[in-house]
Amino acid sequence: MLRDITIGQYVPGESVIHRLDPRTKILLTLIFIISLFIIVKFSGYIIAAAFLFGVIYLSRIPIKYTVKGLRGILIILLITILINMFMTPGRVLWSFLFLRITYEGLTQAVFMGLRLVFLIVGTSLLTLTTPPIIMTDGIEYLLKPFRPIGVPAHELAMMMTIALRFIPTLMEETDKIMKAQMARGADFESGNVLNRARSMVPLLVPLFINAFRRADELAIAMEARCYKGGEGRTRLHELKYSPKDYIAFFMTFVMVGLFIWNRYWVW
């Protein structure tokens, strides 16, 4: 059963969005997030929502997956909204004892909330349509130009790849050790927090020792396969932009244009 774990929240699919170059998706997500800050009118969020729904529709990802990410930030979302609502000075709409809500506070709170929601849904779309390993490739390519100033692009990508490769292996191993300890009477479930933490020690120690041994063997195996770092290394799957990537960039710039138009000229 542990064999079937998948890492990240990738939802397999064949849609256009799935097939976009990972660099395109990462860059466009960044542009989308930054451009959200251009919006100062409620109508601007309608444009953003239209854009986002368009992408969700194209990706064929069920809406409920895209909003799942919001659950994790519910508390932050709530705090942001409350602070903005009660702490912004301006025209008072309602007051009770020391609490008062201003018109400015209310709009600020709504905008901040919307911004956060769009931000999370936007980034979720990236991780929902891009397998972690492809994402790693994209990050490596995007960071490559920064090598001269000391960004270890290849090394970072290799570390992420190896982590992704070994997470399932280590999970399986944890499961095995846990069962072995339970067979000898170890108890991982009952007792208070302290007791439970203590019962994890005989689990973590062998796990760590094995992990170090694995790392050592893997390093030797990689060297034996002529690994000498990123220098002079080629790739089986080279990333290449295709027409659909250019269309995606174009559409995103249209969206940013609309945001600016909305902010300074209309509505």
Next chain:
Amino acid sequence: MDNFFIKTKNLTYIYGKEKNSKPALKNIDVGIKKGEFVAILGENGSGKSTFARLLNALIIPTDGEVFIKGINTKDSTKVWDIRQTVGMVFQNPDNQLVATIVEDDVAFGPENLGIKPDEIRKRVDMALKAVDMYEYRFKEPHRLSGGQKQRVAIAGIIAMKPECIVLDEPTAMLDPLGRSEVMETIVRLNKEEGITIILITHFMEEAVLADRVIVMSKGEIKMDGTPKSVFSDVEKIRSYGLDVPQVTELSYLLRQDGINIPPDILTVDEMVDGLCQLK
């Protein structure tokens, strides 16, 4: 003097800096020809893995030399040529696969060699077909059985087009089915592709498949010959902490009881023949 593919001269290796500590290998002189299938046997700590690592410059001799196709492994400019020529497969299949997808892992070696993408593509397909894992190319390694993982590891080496593969107990962690899958693959690579094989193993039944068996003990080569000649000396092989294949043991016991049967029986078929000729 030699057309040996691998040649060692007075090869000695000591772990650690102190020169007076016990050598893991002592004065090994051995030559291996191209296309040979050599099995190396020896009890734990006899120096088999040390020998294997010396063959592709993962470690450099403390004393003496190793030559691969005439190139000294001490020549640091040739390290990558040597590692490409002599590939290595290790015991634990989990700890030698790097990528999250089978075909990406097979591509790892060629990628390191800086080969063009379309050529890598060809080599990956060729290598996966050679180990009969082509239909698993898009699978994740952790969803494969031990024998399948080990075959992927072998494919990763084949994709680098080596002339020799050194396998350090590749079947030790596998179940019987996985073991026979891997052994079939190894024998096929040797017979059909002409790849030189050096197989380190604890299983006598695997050593029987080789052209030549080398027995090591305490860092030295004690026996070297065809499986028949090595295994027929049951007492000597036992003195190095090893066993003989079961049928060989049976023929040894029968001979001790005065039954006149050949001493160099290695397989069940040979045993049947030997017994039938008694009458």
